Amino acid sequence: DTGVSQDPRHKITKRGQNVTFRCDPISEHNRLYWYRQTLGQGPEFLTYFQNEAQLEKSRLLSDRFSAERPKGSFSTLEIQRTEQGDSAMYLCASSSLLGEQYFGPGTRLTVT
Amino acid sequence: AQSVAQPEDQVNVAEGNPLTVKCTYSVSGNPYLFWYVQYPNRGLQFLLKYITGDNLVKGSYGFEAEFNKSQTSFHLKKPSALVSDSALYFCAVRAGLTGGGNKLTFGTGTQLKVEL
Numbered sequence: 001d002t003g004v005s006q007d008p009r010h011k012i013t014k015r016g017q018n019v020t021f022r023c024d025p026i027s028e029h030n031r032l033y034w035y036r037q038t039l040g041q042g043p044e045f046l047t048y049f050q051n052e053a054q055l056e057k058s059r060l061l062s063d064r065f066s067a068e069r070p071k072g073s074f075s076t077l078e079i080q081r082t083e084q085g086d087s088a089m090y091l092c093a094s095s096s097l098l099g100e101q102y103f104g105p106g107t108r109l110t111v112t
Numbered sequence: 113a114q115s116v117a118q119p120e121d122q123v124n125v126a127e128g129n130p131l132t133v134k135c136t137y138s139v140s141g142n143p144y145l146f147w148y149v150q151y152p153n154r155g156l157q158f159l160l161k162y163i164t165g166d167n168l169v170k171g172s173y174g175f176e177a178e179f180n181k182s183q184t185s186f187h188l189k190k191p192s193a194l195v196s197d198s199a200l201y202f203c204a205v206r207a208g209l210t211g212g213g214n215k216l217t218f219g220t221g222t223q224l225k226v227e228l
Contacts, residue, residue, distance in 0.1 A: 004155075031214065042116075042202050042218030043156070056215060091155060100146060101216060103155040 004104035006092050012110045013082055020078045021107045025094030032075050033101060034067055035091040036060065043091055049075060082111045114139040116203050118219035125193045125226055133188040133222045135203030142208035145186040146216065147177055150200045159201075162186060163208075173197070193226045200224075 005024045013019050025032045030051050035043035046065070047057045051072035061067075064082075069075040079086055089108050093101040115138045125131045137143055144163055148156040160171025167179045177188045186203060200223050204216040 033215070035216075040220070042204075042220050043216075045215035045217070048214055058215075093156075100158050100161050102158060103148070105155045 004092055004094050004102055006090075006104040006107050008107060009105060010108050010110075012112065015084060015111055016081055018078065018080045019082060019109065020076055021090055021092075021109075023075045023077070023092030023094075023104060025074070025092070026102060029094035029096055029099075029102075030072065031095045031097065031101075032069055033093040033095070034075070034077050035093065037089040037091055037106070038087075046077075079109075082109075084111050087111045114205055114207060114217045116205050116217055116219035118201075118203055118222045120222050121220075122223040122225060125224070127195050127226050127228050128192050131190050131193045131197070131224065131226070133201050133203075133224060135186045135188065135219060136184050137186060137203070137205040138184065139205050139207050139217075143186075144206045144208050145177075145179060146204040146206075147171065147175070147186075147188050148202045148204060148218075150202065150221070156202065159188070193224075195226050195228060198224055198226045 007022045033048040034046040037043040045058050046061050047067050049069040052069050064080045067077045087110050089106045091106045093103045095101045117136045146161045147159040150156050160169050162169050162179045170176045175190050200221045202221050203219045206216050
């Protein structure tokens with residue numbers, strides 16, 4: 001296992017369309033996190049899972065956003081009815097219970 | 113609420129000279145502190161962390177950081193900079209076990225430019 005992987009790496013969509021991103025964590029990690037990063041800013045926390053349970057959600061995560069982690073393995077982040085303000089880099093990270101977070105390469109979303 | 117401040121948007125240093133990238137934080141309880149580096153179009157790479165113990169922590173690629181509780185700072189340092197160190201550096205904090213929570217709060221980043 002070489003690290004956290006994310007798919008796709010780039011996504012261009014039209015406003016109003018739905019998009020879904022996938023994250024595969026490091027296999028032995030039971031915690032998985034989603035962050036959003038816009039130009040010139042540090043990553044901002046969106047949500048995290050411990051195994052299959054979603055334990056915390058940021059206020060940034062509007063009703064149009066939903067995340068799942070079935071069976072505690074990979075995770076998906078879906079954005080419904082995309083808006084131009086959703087354009088950002090979406091980062092996934094994983095960690096062991098007390099360990100540091102390791103990040104994937106990110107999915108860059110562009111909403112036109 | 114937890115927060116991180118990186119007061120310098122950019123730091124310029126000559127190759128071979130020592131470098132310092134500054135970070136101050138605010139968090140409830142004992143802090144867990146981290147430094148990450150980001151190269152263009154890539155995710156964040158973990159450099160080092162402070163959880164407890166010695167105030168000087170050593171990490172990857174010759175980097176180290178000094179935790180100062182009284183000044184609530186966690187500055188990143190390297191004795192001799194390399195051109196290949198040029199990248200965007202992020203400081204991050206999370207509350208320790210007694211403070212609860214697992215999310216990282218990041219600073220806005222400091223662009224390090226190392227010139228020949």
